[in-house]
Amino acid sequence: MAVTDQPQGGYLDRHSPRGRAMLAAVTLGSGIAILDGSIVNVALRTIGESLSASLPQLQWVVGGYLLSLASLVLVAGALGDRIGRRRVYLIGMAWFMLASALCALAQDPGQLIAARLVQGVGAALLTPGALALIQASYAPGERAPAIGTWAGVSGIAAAIGPLIGGAIVDTTSWRWIFAINVPLCLAVIALAWWSAPESRDEESTGRFDLVGSALVVVTLGASTWALTTAAEAPTAALVLAWVVTAVAAATFLLWSRRASHPLVPLHLFGSRVFSAANAMTLLVYGALGAVMLFVVIQLQVTSGWSATASGLAGLPVTVALLLLSSRAAALADRVGPRIPMTVGPVVCGVGTVLMVGIGRDTGWTGVAPGMVVFALGLALLVSPLTAAVLAAVADRYAGLASGINNAVARTGSLLAVAALPALVGLSGDDYADPVAFTEGYRWAMLACTALLVGGGVISWFGLRPEVTGPPPAGAARGRRRHAGPSTPA
Incomplete structure (x- = not known):
């Protein structure tokens, strides 16, 4: 790493009070953004009833956030490199906090959608900043364990999000799923203000696109x-x-x-592997976003589950990612990413087929098999996907490649959530009608199966070994330093 990329005053000691506080600030901040994403799906039905929202308006409650995040995350990463990573991270946290308060105070669907769009801007500012601050603030030998801590907390946040969201909805008001962010963001801002050293890339040149x-x-x-x-x-x-x-x-x-x-250097897509991995990301993460949305609503509307119980239904996904991602990465190192990235989406597709039958009076035994199979497939493909994206480009583009892949993942979820309800015939107040929603739900799950199988096909044909020389020097190091969309949100 260039000297110009070091924080002012040198590296932090990860075990010092300031070093621990900095790590706590970035892990908690990332966890809040992930937590918010997983909480909202659980509360959608209650939000719709409270604000008399239509299904398209509820789609925008989810999609507005994803739209801002997907559109601006690359710009935010570059902005941090230019004007200071600590500064942009703090701005992002403050922005996210104020937008969360606006979400909690919304009196109609239009106000909530607007607040969610604003909230997504804050998430875009803080999301790339967490890893950038870790990378710039700790010495090379301390970055891997720091990133491991960050990834673990992110996984825990994704796991407990639906449970916390369900408990809040069942016991208080949906408004608290947003209001709870305010004190958490204040804590992060205080920690980061005191502990995080400023850093920027003085060699970054050229205008923003x-x-x-x-x-x-x-x-x-x-x-x-x-x-x-x-x-x-x-x-x-x-x-x-x-x-x-x-x-x-x-x-x-x-x-x-x-x-x-x-903003997006098109020459990166000259690599067949990079293009195929991102095309697969678009389909698979589109299906992931739609599956988690439709299953949660179906369980509440048709099966009669509480918000807490329906939130817990997705827990196998996070558990599988936490326990199996490292093993999947080791497998990909031995056999290459092509097989796990082909088999993984197909296994996910089998899981969605098993969940097609969720309906009236469905219990845990009707949900768990499909969700577990879906989770196993996702765990098989996520780590190899990150490795394939980063190994397909020169080491100097690793951070940019990771940002592009994250943006593609969010775009896939955004477009799937926007398109599928209308494609399967759902509109208006159908989300509150068990008969109408069940019909649409089943077609949506079959559509997600097609997306997943399509992702597997793209991987099989697109990830064939290229007949070239050895991979660029440093590609393996790039895989360790940067993270793709390893924690679905």
């Missing part, structure tokens, strides 16, 4: 609106939205080819 960033926002925003309102919007408005989407996407590609410092 503001044009590319704006085109990404327009592309995702227009397509998300069109997918979400497909069943209700006038035909002329839908046509206009798709025209805007196509024009913005085409302009983004042309701009990215000509810009001196593009």
